[in-house]
Amino acid sequence: MKDIIEVRWHGRGGQGAKTAALLFAEAALSTGKYVQGFPEYGPERMGAPVQSFNRLSDKPITLHCGITSPDFVVVLDPTLINTVNVVSGLPETGAVIINTEKSAAEMCQKLNFKGRIFVIDASKIAMECFGKLIPNTPMMGALVKVTHFLEIDAVLEDTRKKLNKKFAHKPEVIDGNIKSIKRAYEEVKDE
Amino acid sequence: MKVAKTGNEAMAEAMRQINPDVVAAYPITPATEIVMIFSQFVADGLVDTEYLAAESEHSAMSACIGSSEAGARVMTSTSSQGLALMYEMLYVASGLRLPIIVAEVNRALSSPINIHGDHSDTMGARDSGWIQIFSENSQEAYDNLIQAVCIAEKARLPVMVSTDGFIISHCMEVIDMISDGEVKKFVGEYKPERYLLDIKRPYSCGALDLQDYYFEHKRQEAEAMINSKNIILGVAAEFEKSFGRKYGFFEEYRLSDADVAIVCLGSTAGTTKFVVDKMRQHGIKVGLLKPRIYRPFPYAEIAKVLSKVKSIAVLDRSDTFSSYAGPLFTEITSCLYTAGVNVKAVNYIYGLGGRDIGIENIEYVFKELLKISEGKYAANIVNYLGVRE
Known part of the structure; x- marks a missing residue:
């Protein structure tokens, strides 16, 4: 395994790509890893394509350059595939996880990518678990599964703690989000 | 304690733990979050700070100078055009030998307009008589800001601590935070040698200083900067003794x-x-x-x-x-x-x-x-x- 694992998140402004990267970083920290989480700041606005990034390692990370060749790519919005080259710089040893109702085989035809392709219907999971079309938390569950770098139970525990602080007055939001991470962890597939 | 913080969050947390008497600021990208988070600390009663939302950076630094001369421990935060707008007052702060601290986020200067990180802003202030400390990451930004308080007050010189805009200011990474009590003990209580609100010992400050004494005062300022070298090393040694992280020039x-x-x-x-x-x-x-x-x-x-x-x-x-x-x-x-x-x-x-x-x-x-x-x-x-x- 590489010393540093790099992740790139693709989303649209408002979908929580930045929040997902920061939540994922905090969850990774809770499992004793060293982390970085940072968004790409450009002229971002609601609905426009945006990116955010993570680095994870067992050792302190000193790198502070951009990530151009990630190990994993997470796509929060399947319509991005038509406009953004989401697998740019992704080596064939890497993997892409797409939020879509379609199969991995169908995605394989769309993406010119020879590495592993995972799919998960995170939008549906988000709607069913907490009633909002915000797929970032379930996608975190799928990423945990695919990366094999973090313990899912530790991630769930930490995310619950974070959400407890933010949504103390809305316990249904907390349970729904936790449930969505678990479901995506279990349901993500490469076929 | 190990926590995940962005550079801005780390600097805001350091400011909370330092608990300055006065913060006067005007927000500017990418430093906005520092004063935004800090103003929340003020609203939540987590600090005793008098927070002054100024109408410009020039006014923010002017308010810092007035507050510092009145005897307060003073901090602010800015970036890029904001620091440029403070330019005139930066020299007043150092000339009056006021230990003001600036949490600075390095950003390019206009034109063309750009919000991202380069060192043009603080390099423009390099000859303004301020101690300047650069930070590699969030941990250093946090540690440097805490040390800056002791350095400034011992050297009687203002200090700016900077991080790289967005690259550090908006990057979440793992930092080791010191407890509130330990930071409080480390920075101690600010006891100015003299201050304007001490009505028993009145003095004039900022008076006209022409060919007869200006040069001597500036020579003293230059000497203060020379003397600050040992102070910086002394504070770093104390910091290492207390918290284990080593710093130097x-x-x-x-x-x-x-x-x-x-x-x-x-x-x-x-x-x-x-x-x-x-x-x-x-x-x-x-x-x-x-x-x-x-x-x-x-x-x-x-x-x-x-x-x-x-x-x-x-x-x-x-x-x-x-x-x-x-x-x-x-x-x-x-x-x-x-x-x-x-x-x-x-x-x-x-x-x-x-x-x-x-x-x-x-x-x-x-x-x-x-x-x-x-x-x-x-x-x-x-x-x-x-x-x-």
Whole structure:
């Protein structure tokens, strides 16, 4: 395994790509890893394509350059595939996880990518678990599964703690989000 | 305690723990979050600070000066155009010998307008009589800001602590936070030698000072900057004793036996460390010198640690537009020359407006340096790295 694992998140402004990267970083920290989480700041606005990034390692990370060749790519919005080259710089040893109702085989035809392709219907999971079309938390569950770098139970525990602080007055939001991470962890597939 | 914080969050947390008497500020990207988070601490009653939302950075620094002269421990935060707008008042703060602290986030200056990280803003203030401390990452920004309070009050000079805009200010990473109680104890209580609100000992400040005494006062200011060097080292030693993290004028990274070295400030030093480790694995002796204290400039100390390498590349994240080189290069080469150190030196100006500097850029510079030290070709003295031309 590489010393540093790099992740790139693709989303649209408002979908929580930045929040997902920061939540994922905090969850990774809770499992004793060293982390970085940072968004790409450009002229971002609601609905426009945006990116955010993570680095994870067992050792302190000193790198502070951009990530151009990630190990994993997470796509929060399947319509991005038509406009953004989401697998740019992704080596064939890497993997892409797409939020879509379609199969991995169908995605394989769309993406010119020879590495592993995972799919998960995170939008549906988000709607069913907490009633909002915000797929970032379930996608975190799928990423945990695919990366094999973090313990899912530790991630769930930490995310619950974070959400407890933010949504103390809305316990249904907390349970729904936790449930969505678990479901995506279990349901993500490469076929 | 290990926590995940962005550079801005780390600086805001340090400000909360320092609990200054007055914060006067005006928000500006990418430093906005620092005062935004801090103003929430004020609203939540977590600090005793009088928070003043000024109508401009010029006013914010003016309010800091008034508050500091009145006897308060004072902090503010700014970036780029904000620091530029403070320019006039920066000299007043240092001339009055006020220990004001600025949490600065390095950002490019207009025009063209750009919100991303380079060092043009604080380099513009390098001769303003402020102590300047650069931070590689969130941890250093946090630690430097805490140390800055002690340095400023002992040296009776204002201090600005900076991080690289967005690259550090908006990057979440793991930092080790000190407990509130320990920070409180470390920074202690501010006891100014004199202050305007002490009505039993009235004095004038900011009075007219012409040919008869101005020069003597400025000479004292220069002396204060010279004296601050021992204060900076003393505070760093106390900090290391209390919290275990070592700081000095600069950090030497695998430099002692290096054939060639890069000298750079801020976050790029972190990326350079990664490249140094990588090239060392292949037996190539490369190293890094990362200045932390830029004002006062540790001339003699830098010349000494660079005296054994064959060639150096100084990386500048700002330009002087002098038709020559960047500010760090001219100071490094000046101190080498006066110390009689004959090391081949080249300059790379890079990363203006937040242009990314990657592993391959740093590797390229090291490879060029290796060729230079073998005498293979005469390189340009000043080069622009990662630009299209």
